[in-house]
Amino acid sequence: MASPGPAQHLRTYGQIAWLWIRAAWQYPTSFVLLAVGNGLITGLDFVGLWIMFSHLSRLDGFTLHEVALLYGSASLALAVADTAIGSVERIGTYIRTGRLDQMMTKPVPLLVQVCADQFTLRRLGRLTQAAVVFGWACTYVDWTPLRVLVAVSMLVSGALVFFGLFVGFSCIQFWTTDATEFANAFTYGGATVTQYPLSIFPREVMVGLTFVIPVAFVNWYPCLYLLGRSDPFGTPDAFQFASPVAGILTMAAALLVWRTGVRHYTSTGS
Amino acid sequence: MLHVAVATRTFRRYATYRAATLSGIFTNSVFGIIYSYAYLALWDANPSAGGYDSQDAVTYVWLGQALLMTIALWGGGTTDDLAERIRSGDVAIDLYRPVGLVGWYLASDLGRAAYHLLTRGFGPTLIGLVVFDISLPGSVLDAGAFAVSLVLAVIVSFAIRFLVASTAFWLLDQSGVKVMSGAFAIFISGMMLPLVLFPGWLGTLANALPWASYVQVPADIWLGKRQGTDLLAALGFQVMWAVVLIAACHGVLRLATRKVVVQGG
Numbered sequence: 001m002a003s004p005g006p007a008q009h010l011r012t013y014g015q016i017a018w019l020w021i022r023a024a025w026q027y028p029t030s031f032v033l034l035a036v037g038n039g040l041i042t043g044l045d046f047v048g049l050w051i052m053f054s055h056l057s058r059l060d061g062f063t064l065h066e067v068a069l070l071y072g073s074a075s076l077a078l079a080v081a082d083t084a085i086g087s088v089e090r091i092g093t094y095i096r097t098g099r100l101d102q103m104m105t106k107p108v109p110l111l112v113q114v115c116a117d118q119f120t121l122r123r124l125g126r127l128t129q130a131a132v133v134f135g136w137a138c139t140y141v142d143w144t145p146l147r148v149l150v151a152v153s154m155l156v157s158g159a160l161v162f163f164g165l166f167v168g169f170s171c172i173q174f175w176t177t178d179a180t181e182f183a184n185a186f187t188y189g190g191a192t193v194t195q196y197p198l199s200i201f202p203r204e205v206m207v208g209l210t211f212v213i214p215v216a217f218v219n220w221y222p223c224l225y226l227l228g229r230s231d232p233f234g235t236p237d238a239f240q241f242a243s244p245v246a247g248i249l250t251m252a253a254a255l256l257v258w259r260t261g262v263r264h265y266t267s268t269g270s
Numbered sequence: 271m272l273h274v275a276v277a278t279r280t281f282r283r284y285a286t287y288r289a290a291t292l293s294g295i296f297t298n299s300v301f302g303i304i305y306s307y308a309y310l311a312l313w314d315a316n317p318s319a320g321g322y323d324s325q326d327a328v329t330y331v332w333l334g335q336a337l338l339m340t341i342a343l344w345g346g347g348t349t350d351d352l353a354e355r356i357r358s359g360d361v362a363i364d365l366y367r368p369v370g371l372v373g374w375y376l377a378s379d380l381g382r383a384a385y386h387l388l389t390r391g392f393g394p395t396l397i398g399l400v401v402f403d404i405s406l407p408g409s410v411l412d413a414g415a416f417a418v419s420l421v422l423a424v425i426v427s428f429a430i431r432f433l434v435a436s437t438a439f440w441l442l443d444q445s446g447v448k449v450m451s452g453a454f455a456i457f458i459s460g461m462m463l464p465l466v467l468f469p470g471w472l473g474t475l476a477n478a479l480p481w482a483s484y485v486q487v488p489a490d491i492w493l494g495k496r497q498g499t500d501l502l503a504a505l506g507f508q509v510m511w512a513v514v515l516i517a518a519c520h521g522v523l524r525l526a527t528r529k530v531v532v533q534g535g
Contacts, residue, residue, distance in 0.1 A: 033446025041453035048462045054469050056315040182293035185300040193304050200311035 012108050016116035024120060039125025042075060046133055049195065062197045065140040066227055072134030073151075073219040074194035077158025078187075079127040081166055084159075085115040086123065088166055092173035092180055101267050111167070111258060141226050153244055154222035160247030161218050165190060168254035174261035190215040199232040206233050217246035276374060277381030280348060284385040294339065295393035302335040302394050306402050320466030326493050327464070329405045332398030333489045334461050339390040340383050340420070341427045341484050343461055345434060345452040348378040353435040353444040365527060372519045376428055383424040408494040415501055419488040422508035426483045429515030430455070436519070439526040459484035480511040 024031050049071060053064045062070075091114055094100040103113045141147065169183035190213060198206055198220045209216040217239075224231055225240040285291075306328045313324035322330065337343070352375055355361040364371055398404045407413040434451050438444040456462050459481040466486075468476050476482060487504050490496050496504045 027441070027443045027446075029441050030443045030446035033450055037446060037449035037453055040450065041456070044453060044457040044462065048457070051463055051467055051469065052312055055319040055467060056312060059315065060311050176289045179289045179293040181290065181297045185293075185297040189297070189300045189304065192301065196304075196308050196311070201307050205307075 009109060009112050013112050013116045016108075016113065017119035020117070020119040021121055035121065035123075035125045037125065038123055039129045042079075042126045042129045045075075045195075046071060046129070060197050060200045061232075065137055066223075067195070067197065068133055069137035069141065069226065070197065070219050070223050071195045072130055072137050073154055073158060073223060074191055074215075075126070075130035076134050076155060077218050078162050078191040079123060079130050080155075080159040081162030083121075083123040083127060085163060085166055087117045087119065088114050088170045089180055089183060090118070091170050095173065095265070098267070100265070110262060142228065147226050150222050150225050150241065153241075154219065154226075157222075157243035157247035158218035160244075161214060161250045162187065162190070164247070164250030164252075164254035165213070165215075166254075168250070168257045171254075171257045171261035174265050186213055190218070194219050203233060206235075210235070210239070214246040214250055217243040272369065273373060273377035276377040277384070280378040280381035281385045284382050291389045294390050295397075298335040298338060298390060298394040299397040302332050302398055303401065305331040305334075306398075320464055321495075322464065322466060322493075325403060325405055328398075328402050329493060330464050330489050332395055332402070332404050333492055334485055335394045335398070336387075336391040337420075337423070337485055337488065338461065339386040341423050341459075342379075342383070342386075342431060343427070343452070343455055343459065343484060345431055345448040345455070347382050347428070347431060348375055349428070349431040349435040351375075351378075352432070353438045353448075356435070356438040356444075357442055371523060372432065372516065375432065376425070376516075379428045379431075380421075380424060387420070405493065407492050411501075412491060412494055415496075415505065416488055416491045419483075419491050419505060419508060422505065422512055423483050423485075423488055425512045426480050426508060426515060427455075429512065429519050430480065432519045433515070433522060436522045436526060455481050455484065458482075460486035460489070464489070480515060483508040483511055 046068075049067060050064070052059070053067075057063070059067060088111075091100070094103070094114065094117075100110075100114075103110055103117075106113065138151075141151075165187050166183070169186050170180075172179055172182055190209075193201075193209065194215050198209065198216055201209075206216065209220075221231075221235075221239045222241075222243050231237075231239070309327040309331055310324055313319060313322070313327050317323065319327075352361070352364075352371075355364060364374070367374075395404075407416055430451065434447050435444050437447045441447070458476050458479060459465075460476070461484070464486065465473060465476045465482060467473075477486070487496075487508060491501065491504060
């Protein structure tokens, strides 16, 4: 028998996700409020930026449209990653309650099961809101064919970087099961940091966000290209096209950490 | 006496999760650093925005991070236990105890808040003091008033979270309402951006709503922006909302116990 390929895994993922959508629909009021609430959270986020700009015309030289492009692209990448695999954050709970053991006995890869578990469409709210802001900011960009290509690769690579951060940092819970918040500093922290022009931070932060936690590739470098700006830090122009590399590297590193984590895992016995 | 016992036990319950606390302090500090640079850029472009200077603004950021868990801005805290007990029907047992439900959970939540203040409050503040030039209260009076204001902030926030949890009597599941109210609280309390920056009617409205007592009022007291009778007015504002909202909690509870059939186990 041939071993199941990625397409098969994707199908299984879809089936499990569909199960959870139907389950969530058992409490329709909560379901709708959660979706609207999530849209609201991120919506108010942007209102915050907008209020900020009522007190100034440029934030470190960037206009509201330019900041909106940074905000929208990072938010969109995070929303895609969060919707698809946000459940991986809960792995500590699965370990504590022994559900991970049950999952291991099933003929579906563990990562697929964990990511699809308690799949929730409520993040559609965030996805919609991010898309609207990004769309609005895009109308101010001076488009060329190459810029369109960079924009598409930015969104895909951005989602990959966040995929990697979610999975990689959730793995800490294989070693200590109640440190879920630690990962938030890198996932949601990464999303927050990318809302602003990176140039407001000191050089060391820029280096860290480029080479250690590569969220600068989620939007900063490609957006510089879309906006036709040169990097205030003076990094090479090649960085502006390097987002896919960052995405793939982050993803690969995360999968490696995941494998190490699963190997390290010993059941709590509960 | 009973309520003190409830509070100390909740304190200990939260104190069990040390790794969670440490990782939380780390996360608060990361966000504190991010927002500090964002605010510095803002105040660099407009040095007197909202009547704050850049030191006020950075201090405000770290106060916000310290209060985030203490006030339970995202919702949750001990009212989550209540919501779960309503869903499962166990709340019936709470209701025939010879102690008021609101007082019991309030005591418990104050115990939780005390733990979060000592850890998630002081931890990030220390980091803020080391990394950024944040200011301390100008006088003993300000420091004392800040402490009182903090307790009032927790009570106001508790009352709102209690009302949110009570929706489970009708909806069975509080999570939708909780997410909505949390998102709203983050925005309207001044956690996301100081209310002093909110323009026109939005600013007036935000400063009149109970959520202003979460972050903006205690922060302004810490920064010495409220002095003399204005200081009394600030605390009076919080007391007013605390009384009104706790009364609302009692009212909703009476409604719920009269109208709602407790879920059978």
